[in-house]
Amino acid sequence: MSTVAPTDAGAMKRRLGMSDAVVIGLGSMIGAGIFAALGPAAGAAGSGLLLALALAAVVAYCNATSSARLAALYPQSGGTYVYGRVRLGAFWGYLAGWAFVVGKTASCAAMALTVGAYVWPGQAHAVAVTAVVALTAVNYAGVQKSALLTRVIVAVVLAVLIAVVVAALTSAEADTARLHIGSDATICGVLQAAGLLFFAFAGYARIATLGEEVRDPARTIPRAIPIALGITLAVYTLVATAVLAVLGSGGLADASAPLSDAVRAAGTDWLVPAVRVGGAVAALGSLLALILGVSRTTLAMARDRHLPHALAVVHPRFGVPHRAELAVGSIVALLAATTDVRGAIGFSSFGVLVYYAIANASAFTLHGGRSSRFVPVTGLAGCAALAIALPWSTVLSGTAVLLLGACLYGVRKARATGARQ
Template sequence: MTSTPTPAVGGANELQRRLGVPDAVMIGLGSMIGAGIFTSLAPAARAASSGLLIGLAVAAVVAYCNATSSARLAALYPASGGTYVYGRERLGAFWGYLAGWAFIVGKTASCAAMALTVGSYIWPGQAHAIAVAAVVALTAVNYTGMQKSALLTRVIVAVVLAVLTAVAVACLTSGAVDTARLDVGPDATLGGVLQAAGLLFFAFAGYARIATLGEEVKDPARTIPRAIPIALGITLVVYMAVAVSVLLVLGPGGLATTDAPLTDAARAAGADWLTPVVRVGAAVAALGSLLALILGVSRTTLAMARDHHLPHALAAVHPKFKVPHRAELLVGAVVATAAATTDLRGAIGFSSFGVLAYYAIANASAWTLPPAQGRPARIIPALGLAGCLALAFALPASSVISGAVVLAVGAAAYGLRQLAKAN
């Protein structure tokens, strides 16, 4: 464990710092205000029933702790890789590796799921083909530089916010509103609320993208601690407004049984004209999430390749565009292949398990910071760590088992590589 930041990699392999606070906030919003709000409300309602809003609040508290810990660490270690770097520097090489492994595997599955979401909304009969086309297009955008990615993210965030606002206003001003639907009944159990929080965490997890892009942020010690809480705060307000408005017209039971909660809420509110708008909004939101996910996974791949946990050739940075072009192309190829051959729309729980493991390591890393290096109040990383573990193991059993197996495979690979080095 070290107590001082590792210097950024210099020369041809150094990324260029181009992102200010507005761009960083937009990338965080593009990651969070994405397809998660369109897809996670229904399974969360099935788990928590009338305790859905409590589950959302629990997810928000854990996300706030994670965001605070990540922001302090990112300001101290402004390099690509996020918690992979923090775990390596604060806890040791194995924990950094495990965080990076959990992030890459979980978020690669999420990339494919978001691509398939785009396809299912734009052209359901050709969802796989549209998904592959979306991955190829966004990989090309990312390849040509961060500024283009940030600009596209601004457009996507604006469209999605407009759609969500329209749905919330239509619901709240309709005659279908029944405030009794917000009451918490005996059907809201602790286990159900925690499982819902774990599923809803999937929709909050995008603020990590700001930290994983730390090497491309201008004045990271100032920008990252400002951008992460701003993006998280805006997202929480939007999610709470949408969840309340949808519950008011559908109720917990109606929300739990729908495959398209925002579309059904618009219909229940008598705003049938919003249905195609919501479909477009969901597709655009999924595109925004996919864009930011590819950015984050490629940067973590870059960081792990620099340390030879992945092939070192993936650490190359394009001399003109200043992006990790080989890592981006590999991630794009893997995601496109998965999107073409597999239906991963049920991967929310699996992704949440991996991301919660990733943030557990971030909170443990933040705990080790001395006050002079900006350690948050100890209660924040402690609550974040406990919350991550509780939510991870409250997820559906299939998600816990598959997530644990993936982490075990990664740990075994690390151990074998260490044995090979020793011999």
């Protein structure tokens, strides 16, 4: 099957190489999730936290592999919105795009609020809005500047995480007995924790959504995605092991700032300010990459008139979808000023899992033997299991929003049919 060409008046320039793509993926994954998700995940999984991390990584690997195969065939902006449309039909592509844009817009708000919580807790909403405006301006100025800033952010966050790991594992409080799986770990708890931890892995799709801006995408994207995912898994495993060793699953579940509490327990209080800075910088990195990815999927949907076609414009000088970026930035700023971080994260997780379920279903239709279909089947089943295991309030609200999107699609299709008649 041939690739799909963009249909708008302008095409974006291919400026990103392998290292840029990997760094953007790292900036999307190694972000605020590891600073915030460990506590709630430990509360759900107990001593089964590392098992939940492994399960989330398996699902993420399947999703990444499916996404990489599809991105090599369809190297244009939009990610699973494009894959679902071509492989499964227009409705499934639309639903994937809807789930991504709505879910990730909520995630943008959550990351912005995380920045505010770390920088100035008393004025978290004001700081969040300021961060959204500033990073939207960075993205507007061109994707190469975004990639450069992401390199700096990734370097800072990795340095902080390495410091936390070394401090925790070399302290007198570290106890490997706390890493053993006990009777408090249940199947349902591990599944729910994996769903929460999956939120921290989901950024590898950002590489695929930049398909029109990557040089030699058929070669670059399938390599960049697993490299970024592998590095992220190694970092997360080290951090989770170190924090568990000093706090235990009970102490971790009760921690409002797990990494800060871990360095305190390790007797290295002087690291706490650095961890706070790391948390803020990590959230900024995630927010930067999220706005980048959501705007590209918005561009793809606007090209097909599933969103206002006025958004399907590429800036003649900067080579970015500037109207889509401004629209996304405005909505995220509004959400950051009015919503709370926990609800935004839960809703985002559900939408992202639906998005990847459609990606796996799309990859299942590609030519290949049984071995090539094992991965998408496993990924699809894993996405469904983790989505259902999320809190019921999240599942119900997420399902309601998906149904709303389906209704809007039906109305648009009915109008288009009536116009042709």
